[in-house]
Amino acid sequence: xxxxxxxxxxxxxxxxxxxxxxxxxxxxxxxxxxxxxxxxxxxxxxxxxxxxxxxxxxxxxxxxxxxxxxxxxxxxxxxxxxxxxxxxxxxxxxxxxxxxxxxxxxxxxxxxxxxxxxxxxxxxxxxxxxxxxxxxxxxxxxxxxxxxxxxxxxxxxxxxxxxxxxxxxxxxxxxxxxxxxxxxxxxxxxxxxxxxxxxxxxxxxxxxxxxxxxxxxxxxxxxxxxxxxxxxxxxxxxxxxxxxxxxxxxxxxxxxxxxxxxxxx
Ligand SMILES: [Zn+2]
Numbered sequence: 001x002x003x004x005x006x007x008x009x010x011x012x013x014x015x016x017x018x019x020x021x022x023x024x025x026x027x028x029x030x031x032x033x034x035x036x037x038x039x040x041x042x043x044x045x046x047x048x049x050x051x052x053x054x055x056x057x058x059x060x061x062x063x064x065x066x067x068x069x070x071x072x073x074x075x076x077x078x079x080x081x082x083x084x085x086x087x088x089x090x091x092x093x094x095x096x097x098x099x100x101x102x103x104x105x106x107x108x109x110x111x112x113x114x115x116x117x118x119x120x121x122x123x124x125x126x127x128x129x130x131x132x133x134x135x136x137x138x139x140x141x142x143x144x145x146x147x148x149x150x151x152x153x154x155x156x157x158x159x160x161x162x163x164x165x166x167x168x169x170x171x172x173x174x175x176x177x178x179x180x181x182x183x184x185x186x187x188x189x190x191x192x193x194x195x196x197x198x199x200x201x202x203x204x205x206x207x208x209x210x211x212x213x214x215x216x217x218x219x220x221x222x223x224x225x226x227x228x229x230x231x232x233x234x235x236x237x238x239x240x241x242x243x244x245x246x247x248x249x250x251x252x253x254x255x256x257x258x259x260x261x262x263x264x265x
Pocket of ligand 1: 034035036037038039059060061062063064
């Protein structure tokens with residue numbers, strides 16, 4: 001059964017690659033094609049894993065190989081599906097966890113590659129999460145999920161407003177416009193989604209983990225830029241989506257274990 005889940009995950013990974021290739025630029029799904037010359041890929045090469053296994057990973061026109069990201073997304077999705085199955089087995093929770101994990105993978109890819117968290121991706125999974133609030137057995141009452149969503153939305157929306165104010169004040173002080181936003185509205189919607197799927201009180205810990213990881217990464221980036229490249233840029237906006245997802249995933253998969261550990265301390 002695990003292998004069926006792995007196979008399902010690999011196929012879903014191929015679909016996620018297709019969405020990540022088409023949605024940020026076109027808002028519609030296109031046939032899989034070569035990233036370099038744009039020609040259509042052969043059916044066997046629609047999945048990076050099957051293309052690699054059958055030695056079809058090079059484009060038949062320009063010879064460009066299938067990208068590492070395509071391969072990684074498929075493998076990671078396959079592993080995540082197996083992981084969800086091994087943790088919770090044949091249950092409604094597993095179905096929801098699989099859907100949420102797929103959304104996580106897709107959002108991480110589009111946020112890193114395009115600095116985009118698109119509503120066309122987040123809103124449908126929020127709809128699934130709203131159904132999950134009532135059907136998913138991890139919640140003893142739907143209010144726990146709904147309150148989590150409200151807290152996730154409210155906290156990041158406040159940050160979003162503060163960030164906007166900060167940018168406006170700083171650009172006035174420096175006398176030049178600052179175009180980069182620290183915290184986009186896509187992050188706000190993403191965090192509402194995470195709140196809905198982990199509920200209270202887990203959303204508080206998910207955000208704490210996310211901001212800690214994001215803060216550490218931003219600090220390292222600033223230090224590296226400053227020391228090595230000797231370029232000081234105060235407003236280096238990094239994509240926060242993947243960090244919010246690190247916190248969200250930790251609470252989604254290990255929320256219960258974390259809470260019992262936290263309460264025992
Ligand atoms: Zn090509």
